[in-house]
Amino acid sequence: MQNKKPMRQKPEKQGILLKKQFGQHFLQDHFFVDQVVNKIPFVAGTNVFEIGCGEGVLTKAIAQQPLLNKLRVFEIDPEWAALVTNDLASDARVQVSQINILDVNLNELFAGEKWILLANLPYCITFPILHLLQKSSAVVKEGVIMIQEEVAQKILKKSGRGYGYPSLFFQHYFDWQLMDKVPPTAFFPPPKVDSRLLYFKTNENPVTIVDEEGFWKFIKMCFLQPRRTLKNNLQQSRYGIQPFTPELLQKRAQELSMQDFLNIWNVLQTK
């Protein structure tokens, strides 16, 4: 008779199965919950939104803040959205919506107000969420997020391995501050990776870039194969290599700063 492998039990909490596709690793360690909630001092009228409440550990800690004005929660999973709605039903300041955050127009929803984001993000959509925040800078001013350690390091890199389009883009539009590194044991179920808390503040006056969209496409092209030279990455592109000096073409994008790229971009505009 064949030896049957024992069936691995699917993780669940409060009778609800945890869904891997939604990055459901719930924060258990209250030390880190406090780090998130206490980083930005609440003042009278503070509005907070959370992306993904899960079972509501962070949500409840935020709702305990006496100076909280409003708390908006966006949770894609109907089971957790219903549970937290029910748990916090008596608190009129809290509103939980069952929705995909990527379908929310924060500028419209929060128009005329200032909001803070406090969230343990679903790691699989970290970059789409950061792009959404960048587009929502009129209403989202600062926040604390939990993301994957490797991604946090990528965002903060100034050169070398790991430095690339996300580093340049997200450093241009936000100021970042590293907070605690968080081990897998702080979550249930534990993720396979380390995590990191990051504080961000929207950069109110980023340097103006001519044809911003074109510039970021150009940056992506420069980093197409990050280990190769600019010459290799650009010669087949629509930019070509004509306008650049041989010294510059021998460099890798990972050796260039934001200012270097802006200088190159300005030269390209005059061609």
Ligand SMILES: C[S@@+](CC[C@H](N)C(=O)[O-])C[C@H]1O[C@@H](n2cnc3c(N)ncnc32)[C@H](O)[C@@H]1O
């Ligand atoms: C890492 S868990 C954090 C849960 C809880 N805040 C905590 O700290 O324990 C991420 C949460 O985001 C939710 N989520 C995943 N994708 C989402 C999306 N596109 N829009 C809204 N919520 C999402 C998941 O269902 C999950 O509850």
